[in-house]
Amino acid sequence: MILSSHFNYWxxxxxxxxxxxxxxxxxxxxxxxxxxxxxxxxxxxxxxxxGKVAGGTAPILDEAYSVYSNPLPHVLILTAIVVxxxxxxxxxxxxxxxxxxxxxxxxxxxxxxDCDKLDxxxxxx
Amino acid sequence: xxxxxxIARVKDLFASVMLTGIYSLLSAVFFVLMDAVDVAxxxxxxxAGISTILxxxxxxxxxxxxxxxxxxxxxxxxxxxxxxxxxxxxxADMPRFGDPQTPVQTHVGPHYLEKSYEEIHVPNVVxxxxxxxxxxxxxxxxxxxxxxxxxxxxLLGFSGRKEKTTISxxxxxxxxxxxxxxxxxxxxxxxxxxxxxxxxxxxxxxxxFQAGVIFAAAIILYTMLFGRQAAEEVIKLSWVRLLAxxxxxxxxxxxxxxxxxxxxxxxxSALAADAVSGQHYGILLVxxxxxxxxxxxxxxxxxxxxxxxxxxAEENE
Numbered sequence: 001m002i003l004s005s006h007f008n009y010w011x012x013x014x015x016x017x018x019x020x021x022x023x024x025x026x027x028x029x030x031x032x033x034x035x036x037x038x039x040x041x042x043x044x045x046x047x048x049x050x051g052k053v054a055g056g057t058a059p060i061l062d063e064a065y066s067v068y069s070n071p072l073p074h075v076l077i078l079t080a081i082v083v084x085x086x087x088x089x090x091x092x093x094x095x096x097x098x099x100x101x102x103x104x105x106x107x108x109x110x111x112x113x114d115c116d117k118l119d120x121x122x123x124x125x
Numbered sequence: 126x127x128x129x130x131x132i133a134r135v136k137d138l139f140a141s142v143m144l145t146g147i148y149s150l151l152s153a154v155f156f157v158l159m160d161a162v163d164v165a166x167x168x169x170x171x172x173a174g175i176s177t178i179l180x181x182x183x184x185x186x187x188x189x190x191x192x193x194x195x196x197x198x199x200x201x202x203x204x205x206x207x208x209x210x211x212x213x214x215x216x217a218d219m220p221r222f223g224d225p226q227t228p229v230q231t232h233v234g235p236h237y238l239e240k241s242y243e244e245i246h247v248p249n250v251v252x253x254x255x256x257x258x259x260x261x262x263x264x265x266x267x268x269x270x271x272x273x274x275x276x277x278x279x280l281l282g283f284s285g286r287k288e289k290t291t292i293s294x295x296x297x298x299x300x301x302x303x304x305x306x307x308x309x310x311x312x313x314x315x316x317x318x319x320x321x322x323x324x325x326x327x328x329x330x331x332x333x334f335q336a337g338v339i340f341a342a343a344i345i346l347y348t349m350l351f352g353r354q355a356a357e358e359v360i361k362l363s364w365v366r367l368l369a370x371x372x373x374x375x376x377x378x379x380x381x382x383x384x385x386x387x388x389x390x391x392x393x394s395a396l397a398a399d400a401v402s403g404q405h406y407g408i409l410l411v412x413x414x415x416x417x418x419x420x421x422x423x424x425x426x427x428x429x430x431x432x433x434x435x436x437x438a439e440e441n442e
Contacts, residue, residue: 005221010213017209025201030138030183034145037176041152044164052159053230054223059160059250060329061242067225069160070234071250075259078251079266081167082334082419085176086273089426092183093280096433099187 008049015042027107029095033088040084047073139181139189146177162330163251166322170338175423178345182430186437245404247327255332256408260391263411264376267418271373274422278366281429308350315343323416324409333412337419344420345427353431362428365421372418379410 015038022035051073059071095105102110149172156165220227237254245253255263319340326332348356379391386395393407394400 005224006216006219008222009216009219013209013212013216016212017205020208021201021205024204025198028138030180030187031141034141034180037145037172038148041148041168041172044168045152045155048156048159048161048164049222050220050227050229051161051234052223053225056160056225058162058330059238060162061238061248061250068238068250070230071237071254072234073229074161074164074251075255077161077164078167078255078332078334079263081164081171082338083266083269083273085171085179085338086270086422086426088176089179090273090276090280092179093277093426093429096183096186096430097280105187 009046012042012046012049015039015045029098029105029107030092032107033091033095036091037084037088040080044077044080047077137190138184142177142180142184145180146173149173149176163249163332163335166330166335167338170335170342174342175338175345175427178427179430182427182434185434186430244401245408246401247405247408249327249329249331251330252326252332252408252412253404256411257393257404260380260393260407260411263415264380264391267373267376267415270422271369271418274369274425277426277429281433305350308346312343312347315339315346319343323412326412327405327408333415334419337416338423340416340420341423341427344424348427348431353428353435360424362425365424365428368417369421369425372414372416372421374414375417376411376414379407379414383407 019035019037019039019042022038023032026032026035051070053067053069056067056069057065059068059074061068098110099105102113104110104113149168153165153169153172156162156168220229224230237250237258241250241253241258242248245257247253319336322331322339323333323336326336344356344360347359379393379396381390383392383395384390388395391407391411394403396406397403
């Protein structure tokens with residue numbers, strides 16, 4: 001039955017699409033970063049769910065257990081989370097600088113200001 | 126999932142930051158259910174702790190509400206639904222959930238699970254893969270974190286240090302006596318716990334990445350309670366900046382030592398007479414390097430955001 005055996009992918013896809021929706025529909029840059037981090041987490045869940053073995057346990061070796069989940073996705077995602085927060089911090093820092101330069105973090109406002117500036121320059125020529 | 130939808134709907138950015146924190150905790154629970162305890166640990170400390178704080182300090186700088194008039198909702202919804210439908214169509218070929226015979230499970234995974242105890246003698250397979258089998262990869266990631274730290278510093282920097290006698294705005298919790306007392310009691314156990322996580326990563330869930338984040342969280346908590354000036358008296362920022370580089374260098378020089386002993390880069394068997402104890406030293410040093418870098422970068426990032434908040438408050442006065 002496909003519903004019960006593939007539900008993990010569907011959860012991932014729904015989360016991913018929510019993140020994607022936030023990124024493309026909202027103009028606020030902080031909100032976009034939040035959407036991006038939801039998207040990111042959905043990828044994490046995809047990896048971890050692929051490493052899961054039915055009936056397995058966490059990959060810390062012990063004589064009481066014989067079936068373990070795959071440790072490799074765990075390693076990849078563990079580092080990815082910390083790298084993710086580092087890059088998010090970089091993104092937020094950029095947002096702060098954009099706010100200082102333009103006085104706004106709405107995408108539309110920023111584009112308008114850029115257009116106005118270009119118009120003025122063209123008018124001067 | 127409901128939390129994620131709520132994040133998309135709520136206009137108040139402050140509320141959505143709080144919701145991202147909850148969302149992170151929930152996904153940490155997901156990870157525990159799928160046996161990834163190390164990952165859950167990291168997600169809980171990073172997602173619910175550090176990233177929430179960073180988002181909040183950005184909001185202090187940029188304003189709390191978003192402009193609701195400019196949403197391109199309809200087009201976005203169509204694009205998202207079409208992409209989602211295609212992706213769901215694509216999953217029909219994916220292996221079943223929990224199937225032990227998938228390509229993911231039959232490649233190198235079994236080797237790690239069967240051989241790593243003989244080769245490395247560390248019960249937590251995640252640690253041995255992270256620090257030994259894929260040590261080069263982890264080195265790269267540590268450098269990425271270091272680079273991101275430098276990026277944030279060069280974007281926000283430290284503003285010229287004006288000595289102020291008043292309590293700065295980066296200590297918003299100073300007025301609350303209960304928080305101050307409880308915080309004071311909590312900080313030493315948090316620091317101790319971070320050290321435990323750092324050095325116990327071989328046996329249980331834990332390691333440099335998680336320990337670094339927890340350690341930084343303790344210092345951030347102190348800064349929020351007692352202000353930036355008080356915190357800068359405890360930890361010298363120039364030292365922290367140096368430490369960020371020292372962590373990467375420690376990792377790299379472990380690799381170089383094995384180079385100089387005629388082995389491959391990051392081949393820990395060069396570090397001691399027999400291969401297994403060499404692996405132990407190697408993993409310990411490398412995790413320490415990761416821990417130092419992560420701690421230092423997280424503290425630096427927080428301080429540069431807090432510095433901006435202070436500067437803005439001064440300008441407003």
